[in-house]
Amino acid sequence: MDKVIYRGYKFKIIPTKEQKEFFLQSFGCARKIYNHYVDELYNQLEKSCYENGLIKRENIKISNYTEFKRNYDYMKNVDAQCLASAKIDFNNAITKFNKEYDKKTYTKKSRNREKTLGIKPTFKDLKGMPSFRSIKKNDFSYRTYNSYYNGKWSNIILENQLLKLPKLKTVVKVKQHRSLPTNSIIKNCTISMDNKGVFYASLCVEYVIDIVPKQINKAKILGLDYSQKDFYVDSEGKKSNYPHYYRKSEEKLKRLQRNLSRKTLKSKNWYKQRQKITTLQKHIANQRMDWIHKESRNIADKYDAVIVEDINLCNMAQCLKLGKNIHDNGFGMFRVFIKYKLEEQGKQFVKVDKWFPSSKLCNCCGTIKEDLQLSDRWYKCECGYENDRDYNAALNIRDCGTRLIA
Structure with a gap:
């Protein structure tokens, strides 16, 4: 085709x-x-x-x-x-x-x-x-x-x-x-x-x-759950361990912005200092873009289908505790990159509905834990099933997406 x-x-x-x-x-x-x-x-x-x-x-x-x-x-x-x-x-x-x-x-x-x-x-x-x-x-x-x-x-x-x-x-x-x-x-x-x-x-x-539609092998279906700390946790239990480039350069950026505040507004030195800040911010953005491109390419080449959750990152970023990390991660950009790289190879990219209770659902018995809090990082079910919260969510996302593909 x-x-x-x-x-x-x-x-x-x-x-x-x-x-x-x-x-x-x-x-x-x-x-x-x-x-x-x-x-x-x-x-x-x-x-x-x-x-x-x-x-x-x-x-x-x-x-x-x-x-x-x-x-x-x-x-x-x-x-x-x-x-x-x-x-x-x-x-x-x-x-x-x-x-x-x-x-x-x-x-x-x-x-x-x-x-x-x-x-x-x-x-x-x-x-x-x-x-x-x-x-x-x-x-x-x-x-x-x-x-x-x-x-x-x-x-x-x-x-x-x-x-x-x-x-x-x-x-x-x-x-x-x-x-x-x-x-x-x-x-x-x-x-x-x-x-x-x-x-x-x-x-x-x-x-x-x-584009030749690829026959999907169930063993090569990957579910990804967004993680504040690790960028994502997949359905195989792996974490991406994203290097937080903004966090690493944050102290240097603070110093440059502090120096800018001491300059006379719109003076020559003020514009020179602002250029230094712009250069550093562009460097951080380039680092992030390079990492996301490489990571999305590795996943697109290795798997036949990738399933993610259709979460609204813009709304999540309004939270003061989460906003800086979400903007630093660039997970929305990652989803865009991985989608077109999969489609060019005839593979599938699936988004699970944002209201799907991936974190609250037990992957073993299917029970929904309504009282689960954001601070609970370890999932414990009444059936005796215990697992990492994000890994459990990634498994649920993979299973739900597999049903949608079928």
């Missing part, structure tokens, strides 16, 4: 001085177009006396970016797709606000400002509301799209570690650490710059693979 796959590949690029100027100008133009749309949105919402709730598109008239482009000659020097992508991003931001947010809750920052300064929050402070992009927030990126012309995709080409981009007269050198899939098509490319001035090219690639 043929299946179309979309994957992202991110490579470091080494642009020349002229190419850097072109990229920086593109970043600025994309940011200006996006901010223009946000400004128009705010003005129209103010006129309509909007306070909260759904943003109705029929009540908002957004001008075309080509009309705005005529007022600035320098916008003719950048790729037209760069400006079009800014409008697409703005429309996606409104769609995300309407679909994913409750459209009534204000941000924590605005609520604190109301307590300390007495400034009442407005619709601009609603969670998820499209906001202005800023240079100080490191919004340096633009996206361009490939086009099909004369029987081939010719706008964006990556060959021999050289990247051809629209509107750019010369090719860009790429540090290509891995090759793209055979017969793949580059659909779009996002050029970005981090806080240290390093440029990256992120390619969205489309390719077709032949």
